[in-house]
Amino acid sequence: MRILHFKEWHRFKASLGSLPFDVLEWRIDILKENQPTAFEAVIRDFQTTFPKKELMVTYRTEKREVNEEEKEKREEVYTYLLTQPLDYIDVECSFIAEHLPLWGEWPKEHLLVSTHLYGEEAKQRVAIGSELLELEPKQIKMAVDPLGLSQDTDWLLLEQERWTQAEIPFSLMVMQDCGKWSRALAPELEEQFVYASVGSCCREEGQFTANEMKQIEEELWQRRKKSKKQTQCDN
Numbered sequence: 001m002r003i004l005h006f007k008e009w010h011r012f013k014a015s016l017g018s019l020p021f022d023v024l025e026w027r028i029d030i031l032k033e034n035q036p037t038a039f040e041a042v043i044r045d046f047q048t049t050f051p052k053k054e055l056m057v058t059y060r061t062e063k064r065e066v067n068e069e070e071k072e073k074r075e076e077v078y079t080y081l082l083t084q085p086l087d088y089i090d091v092e093c094s095f096i097a098e099h100l101p102l103w104g105e106w107p108k109e110h111l112l113v114s115t116h117l118y119g120e121e122a123k124q125r126v127a128i129g130s131e132l133l134e135l136e137p138k139q140i141k142m143a144v145d146p147l148g149l150s151q152d153t154d155w156l157l158l159e160q161e162r163w164t165q166a167e168i169p170f171s172l173m174v175m176q177d178c179g180k181w182s183r184a185l186a187p188e189l190e191e192q193f194v195y196a197s198v199g200s201c202c203r204e205e206g207q208f209t210a211n212e213m214k215q216i217e218e219e220l221w222q223r224r225k226k227s228k229k230q231t232q233c234d235n
């Protein structure tokens, strides 16, 4: 399943029709105009234009520590999002604790929890995973740093195992350019989600565009076919 990472609806809407994607991730936190009332028209327009695609909304800030005003703003946005017919709402794990009363009423089938792990101690990481697991989200996405955590295979395998046991799809991505391998191999590793960009002008570091991801998938498929043939000939 491919997710298209996306910011400005009116600027990019026209180019979406020809792109391969299943879910559109709309990063409303980055928009200048992020008043809840401004979202509604876009949500409706998306659903009318792409009735077969899913919509994910992400609202988060880069900073873990936020002031009272920002907290209120976030609370207002989440309260609004809860009333909307969305397929996924991506919530960064560090914000969940603050808004727990809100999540209590959350329709869990829409909740995607995310965590970006950089430099946490192993114990802390396991605790974050446990806290998230308790929320029983629809999906979990973990983004890890390219040189540290992605090498900690014991932890990653254990984490993956407990989510699999709970039957909650787990997606892992290694960030930045040197973590690109994790996105390229995502179809092979059967990751539930792989994030791609609309075009090369607006990609996050490490992201392929949606068209590049499609080519990678086709290439992997061809190679698998070739190697199956080869094995049959060898036998």
Ligand SMILES: O=C1C[C@@](O)(C(=O)O)C[C@@H](O)[C@@H]1O
Pocket (backbone or CB within 6 Å): 005, 025, 027, 058, 090, 114, 143, 195, 196, 204, 205, 206, 207
């Ligand atoms: O967490 C992620 C992953 C991401 O940062 C990426 O690098 O593909 C893109 C973000 O929009 C998304 O919420």
